[in-house]
Amino acid sequence: MSTVPTPEQPKKKRLTRRELERRRMLIRSGAAGAVAVTAALVGLYPVKAQVFDRLRPPGALPENDFLAACIKCGQCVQVCPVEAIKLGDGTEGYGLGVPYIDARGQACDFSCDAVQCVLACPTGALSHDISAKEEVFIGKARLARPSSCLAMKGLGFEGHARGQDFEGLLRYEEIDRWTPIKIADHPYDLELCDLCVRECPIEDAIYLEPLSGDDGDARHQPIITDKCVGCGTCEMICPTEPAAIVIDTEQSIERQKGAVS
Amino acid sequence: MSVKWYLHKLAMMFGAEARRPNKDEETDAARAMKKFQKTPEQTVERRKIIQHELDFPVVSNKWKFARWTSIILINVMFIVSFAWDVQLVEGAMTASRFLGFHMADPTGALQVMLAFKQIMLNLLIGTVTVMFIWWFFGGRAFCSWACPYHLLAEWAEAIHLFLAKRGWVKDHPFHRGLRVVLWFVFMGLALVTGYTAFEYINPVGIVSRALIYGPSLAVLWVVFLLSIEIFFSRRFWCRYACPMGLTYGVIGTAAPIQIKYELDKCVHEGECRAVCLVPHVLDITKMGYAQDTEEFIAPDCTRCGLCVDACPQGALSFTLRGLDKVI
Numbered sequence: 218m219s220t221v222p223t224p225e226q227p228k229k230k231r232l233t234r235r236e237l238e239r240r241r242m243l244i245r246s247g248a249a250g251a252v253a254v255t256a257a258l259v260g261l262y263p264v265k266a267q268v269f270d271r272l273r274p275p276g277a278l279p280e281n282d283f284l285a286a287c288i289k290c291g292q293c294v295q296v297c298p299v300e301a302i303k304l305g306d307g308t309e310g311y312g313l314g315v316p317y318i319d320a321r322g323q324a325c326d327f328s329c330d331a332v333q334c335v336l337a338c339p340t341g342a343l344s345h346d347i348s349a350k351e352e353v354f355i356g357k358a359r360l361a362r363p364s365s366c367l368a369m370k371g372l373g374f375e376g377h378a379r380g381q382d383f384e385g386l387l388r389y390e391e392i393d394r395w396t397p398i399k400i401a402d403h404p405y406d407l408e409l410c411d412l413c414v415r416e417c418p419i420e421d422a423i424y425l426e427p428l429s430g431d432d433g434d435a436r437h438q439p440i441i442t443d444k445c446v447g448c449g450t451c452e453m454i455c456p457t458e459p460a461a462i463v464i465d466t467e468q469s470i471e472r473q474k475g476a477v478s
Numbered sequence: 479m480s481v482k483w484y485l486h487k488l489a490m491m492f493g494a495e496a497r498r499p500n501k502d503e504e505t506d507a508a509r510a511m512k513k514f515q516k517t518p519e520q521t522v523e524r525r526k527i528i529q530h531e532l533d534f535p536v537v538s539n540k541w542k543f544a545r546w547t548s549i550i551l552i553n554v555m556f557i558v559s560f561a562w563d564v565q566l567v568e569g570a571m572t573a574s575r576f577l578g579f580h581m582a583d584p585t586g587a588l589q590v591m592l593a594f595k596q597i598m599l600n601l602l603i604g605t606v607t608v609m610f611i612w613w614f615f616g617g618r619a620f621c622s623w624a625c626p627y628h629l630l631a632e633w634a635e636a637i638h639l640f641l642a643k644r645g646w647v648k649d650h651p652f653h654r655g656l657r658v659v660l661w662f663v664f665m666g667l668a669l670v671t672g673y674t675a676f677e678y679i680n681p682v683g684i685v686s687r688a689l690i691y692g693p694s695l696a697v698l699w700v701v702f703l704l705s706i707e708i709f710f711s712r713r714f715w716c717r718y719a720c721p722m723g724l725t726y727g728v729i730g731t732a733a734p735i736q737i738k739y740e741l742d743k744c745v746h747e748g749e750c751r752a753v754c755l756v757p758h759v760l761d762i763t764k765m766g767y768a769q770d771t772e773e774f775i776a777p778d779c780t781r782c783g784l785c786v787d788a789c790p791q792g793a794l795s796f797t798l799r800g801l802d803k804v805i
Contacts, residue, residue: 246653246718253679253719254663256699260678261671285593285672288586288601289683290573291691295560304687307696311673314572314687314696339573339580339600340590 263310270466271309271317272449274302275325275353276335276343280468286342289314293334293343299386299397301325302334318355320449320464325355327418327448328388328397351419356447356464358413358423360439366461367410368425371435374410377401378456385453387416400454413439413451413462420444423451483769487759487776491727493655496761499769507771511741515765528747531790541783548623556690571626571686572677573604580604584729585722586683589676592668609729615781616733618726621716622755622782626689627681627700631716634704638712650711652718654758661721681715682722713755727778734799735781736774739763743793750785750794760785763793774799 232240263269264284274293277283293316294302301323305312316334318325327350335343347353363369378400379385386397405412409425417423422445425437439451439462449464465473483503490496499508514520552567556574559566568575573582582604591597612620621628641647664676677683681700688697707714716723739762746765751757759776762768775794785794 242651243653245650246656249652249714249719250656250659250663253660254667257664257667257675257679260675261673264673281672282594285668285674286590286596286598287674288573288582288590289674289677289687290569291687292569292573292575294691295568304691304694306694307678307699311675311678313678313694314570314683337568337575339569339575339582339604340594340598341596341600 260310260313263308264312267468269305269309269312270469271305271312272320272355272447272464272466274316274318274334274343275332275350275355275446275448276338276345276347277355278342278344283342284311284315286340287315288340288342290339291316292337292339296329296333296337297325298328298333299323299326299388318449320452321460322453323385324449324451324453326387326397326416326450326453328386350446350448351444353446353448354467355449356466357470358441358445358447358449358451358462359465360441360461361463362457362459362461363438365457365459366439367457368437368439369428369461371437372410373406373408374412374456375404375406376456377404378412378454387450387454388418409435409437410456411437412454412456416450416454418448418450419446422446480769488731490654490758490776491724491731491778492658493653496758496767498767503769505770508741508768511771512766512768524745527745527791531745531747531749536790538787541787545622545782546629549626549629552624553626553686553689556686560690570683570690571624572683573601579607581608583682583722584609585725586674586677586680588665588725589668589674592665593672593674595669595672612726613729614734616730616735617737617777617779617781618723618730619735619781620726621720621723622780625682625722626685628716628780630685630700630704631707631713634707635713638708641708642712647709652711652714654718656718657720657724660719661724664721676721680722682720716755723780731777733777736797736799737779737781737783737786738795738797739768739773739775740793740795741768741771743791744768745791749788749790753784753788755780755782755784 273283278286291304291314294304301318302316303319305315305317307313309315332347332350332353335345335347360366367374377383381401383401385400387400388397389403392398411425414423414425421442423439423441426440428434428436428438447464451462452460452464455462480503483499486494486497515524555567556570558564559568566577571583572586575581580600580603582601584605587601587605590601615623638647642649667675679699681703684696684700688694703715744763746763750763751760754760756778759779762773762775783796786796
């Protein structure tokens with residue numbers, strides 16, 4: 218008696234070599250797609266976790282809009298006369314290729330006068346709504362380390378503000394109206410350290426206030442007004458290490474408000 | 479050219495398999511020519527020609543070197559503009575000003591507009607300018623004539639082929655539809671997340687910025703992609719993944735500059751397909767696959783000219799559409 222295979226019985230389909238290759242190819246393609254999308258999504262983490270707290274160039278939109286609107290071309294970097302603008306690296310997630318300012322290293326001192334970076338931006342990520350340095354909001358200065366501030370101690374300052382090897386540039390209008398020079402080429406001799414006030418490019422953004430009414434008391438406190446645009450010149454010039462005065466980004470101002478309330 | 483056949487060529491760019499033309503798509507002239515080529519005398523003749531090609535190989539690198547010069551020149555213009563402050567082309571491959579005129583990478587610009595949800599005029603002007611330029615050259619000429627990653631990938635490909643010849647590595651093909659899926663996923667991500675997610679892994683932007691502004695850690699991603707191309711899959715990124723390539727391909731579908739294929743000169747030995755980045759566009763050079771005696775190759779072509787250099791019979795050539803009618 219021979220067994221006749223019933224028609225219902227599913228024949229185990231054997232794939233030809235060609236079909237097997239194709240199946241492998243499709244699986245591979247799916248996997249490659251998943252890897253590419255995952256890799257692109259990795260960039261979300263540093264942004265959402267706010268791993269970096271970057272000062273953005275003048276005219277920058279609020280952080281999330283800024284990251285969206287920036288096309289990562291670096292035209293702002295190219296026009297800056299003091300090269301204050303740097304581009305973010307891969308560790309910054311979607312901040313890759315996005316411009317930021319490291320004020321301590323090189324602040325935006327408005328040497329260009331007319332917010333060149335804003336004019337250079339092809340997308341409006343640096344908003345074209347501003348046209349003067351007073352309208353800029355990069356962040357706001359804060360006396361973060363009052364105990365190390367020389368003025369707060371009533372001390373003067375003599376020598377190179379940031380040492381002789383410091384590469385940072387600053388425009389000294391009394392020396393050359395058009396060309397910024399190295400801070401290292403411009404030593405100071407001050408009876409009372411007022412570098413942050415002296416070199417501030419914005420009028421009435423910062424002033425020194427005596428700590429007491431006593432005439433014999435040389436101690437002064439730097440007071441930052443609402444005119445401060447957060448350009449970071451004070452942070453760059455501050456001779457203490459680390460800087461007594463720092464710039465808070467909009468994000469960190471928000472966070473501090475949150476922590477207080 | 480029948481509309482159906484043209485649509486098929488277009489569909490190949492979106493992942494469709496290359497195929498033979500149907501009886502109704504094939505022209506009478508092509509049918510007659512194919513029949514003629516299959517006669518015993520012609521077959522013998524063709525074998526003789528191919529043997530001669532093998533015995534006396536002619537190597538031409540005319541278009542390759544023209545192209546490498548173009549890629550290097552364009553990228554050096556970017557580098558020099560910043561390094562020496564000559565303001566020739568300011569910016570990077572993603573967006574720039576060429577002598578003051580806005581230029582923008584269409585894929586990047588689209589992502590920015592989707593993420594930011596606004597139309598930016600300067601960006602739009604730059605995008606249209608760039609689209610017009612690359613439309614003229616056709617296919618995805620940007621890839622092989624300007625893209626800095628393309629040049630690196632070409633060198634990686636040479637290493638891959640060297641290793642493959644010795645059997646040390648094997649090419650693993652992927653489905654070309656992957657690129658289309660990735661295009662939509664990345665545009666979708668820009669719209670949904672509000673970030674230009676693709677720019678995070680876009681090797682074109684990364685390489686271009688690294689050249690102009692100095693290297694960054696992101697270059698490691700490019701090294702990873704190149705090592706995939708050397709050890710695992712020939713020209714992986716450009717062939718199967720890059721959304722920029724797809725955008726440029728769509729822009730250049732109906733371009734003035736084309737690669738013309740002449741059936742009567744072809745001996746079907748496949749030199750052209752062996753060197754091509756997108757060999758599916760050259761499937762018409764297989765025996766019996768041509769639709770007409772003279773036709774333009776499919777729009778996914780990068781106009782790299784490797785096939786023009788490779789063809790010993792001169793069956794493939796650069797041409798300006800309609801030029802023969804004018805002169």
